[in-house]
Amino acid sequence: MASVHPAWSLERLENACRKELLSRARLKLTELPMGKVADVEWVGDGPRKIRMDHHNDGLRPATLHELLHSVLDDSLSGFDELCSEEIVRSLEGLLDQRICKSRRRLAWWRREIEARLK
Numbered sequence: 001m002a003s004v005h006p007a008w009s010l011e012r013l014e015n016a017c018r019k020e021l022l023s024r025a026r027l028k029l030t031e032l033p034m035g036k037v038a039d040v041e042w043v044g045d046g047p048r049k050i051r052m053d054h055h056n057d058g059l060r061p062a063t064l065h066e067l068l069h070s071v072l073d074d075s076l077s078g079f080d081e082l083c084s085e086e087i088v089r090s091l092e093g094l095l096d097q098r099i100c101k102s103r104r105r106l107a108w109w110r111r112e113i114e115a116r117l118k
């Protein structure tokens with residue numbers, strides 16, 4: 001099977017999410033409907049507007065979740081919404097575990113998320 005990209009590893013995913021956060025993510029804290037933690041809105045290559053309700057879940061996992069949707073958009077196009085959601089949720093958990101094992105990574109994500117909140 002031909003693939004355009006090299007295989008996604010956690011390292012590549014984290015790097016892509018970092019780049020996505022720095023280059024075009026806008027974070028906003030707001031109240032979301034019950035059961036909803038975050039969502040993302042984007043138009044073409046423009047900014048990704050990520051809305052989060054920090055009363056429903058942690059900011060870092062919610063940010064990672066929405067960044068993964070954005071970063072993996074092409075890869076997920078072959079899956080329906082239910083399957084995409086499961087894949088992203090699973091990767092979000094793995095990525096967050098990776099970040100939580102490193103003081104340096106945790107500090108980076110804390111700093112950059114806080115810098116983009118409004």
Ligand SMILES: [Zn+2]
Nearest residue numbers: 065069085088
């Ligand atoms: Zn999702």
